[in-house]
Amino acid sequence: MPDFQVSIVIENKPGISDPEGDTILNDLVLKGKNKNISKIRSGTILKFSITENDENAAKDEVLKICDELRIYNPLVSKVTATVEKI
């Protein structure tokens, strides 16, 4: 079976404040320039190396693990997964 890397991005749901992203935006990026930037959201990336049949199976398995082990807290966070063959 082929190997894949599944990247999981964990970030706060829309509506849940993100003081880290706000600080990066207001105190760094917008300091006198970059006025075209309106929002920054911070997050965590976890990269899983996994052996599976195909890309979809790899992605589904990693998302299942994230749900079962509460790798993200579903009350306040959302996850997005991208997968690539390695």
Next chain:
Amino acid sequence: MKVGVIVFPGSNCDRDMHHVLTDVFDLNAEFFWHEKNLPENIDAVVLPGGFSYGDRLRAGVIAAHSPIISDVKKLAEKGIPVLGVCNGFQILVESGLLPGVLLKNESLNFMCEWTNLIVKNNKTPFTNKLELNQKIPIPIANGEGRYFVDEQTLEQLEKNNQIVFSYENKVNGSVSQIAGVCNSDGNVVGMMPHPERAAEKEINQIDHKPSSLIFESLVETVGMKK
């Protein structure tokens, strides 16, 4: 009669908690390493503060998967009093024993200061000797103490009288200034401030009596000492 103090890798308030339970309130307390099982004859459980697993991933989430937590859940279901303080509170929400979640403080700072709590529920095993709306001077020491629940859950918490403590003033951006909650049965209580650092005259310049009533409530609940 025995109080179990659970110790995780990174707990750092376990000895303070044990000292207060035994030396100050004359309870029989014993440490239990997180990989061990809890005996069935435990009368109360305390999850102390600290930085279990270095707060990696999210404060409390890795400890919430420790083997001993399944025993804590069984005891909680039987109505045994369970108290989580600071990181202990974070572990209780991450393990699903308490509702909500604790996010990074609004300021993003680690906050270490004295604050005032207001008692909102004096029917729990840890607050039954306190008066409703009684003020408790007590220290906080956390980076992830901002309590959050959605509006619907907040309504449920208010309806079921599950808000146990609130901050007198805005401290860290917690929803409704919540500092402590309980489960629907009232026997599992979590709080961010540290009663074990405030229940002795020598270390509380303001008034140690209100915090000591948290432990006296437990003594009242479990009914007997050593």
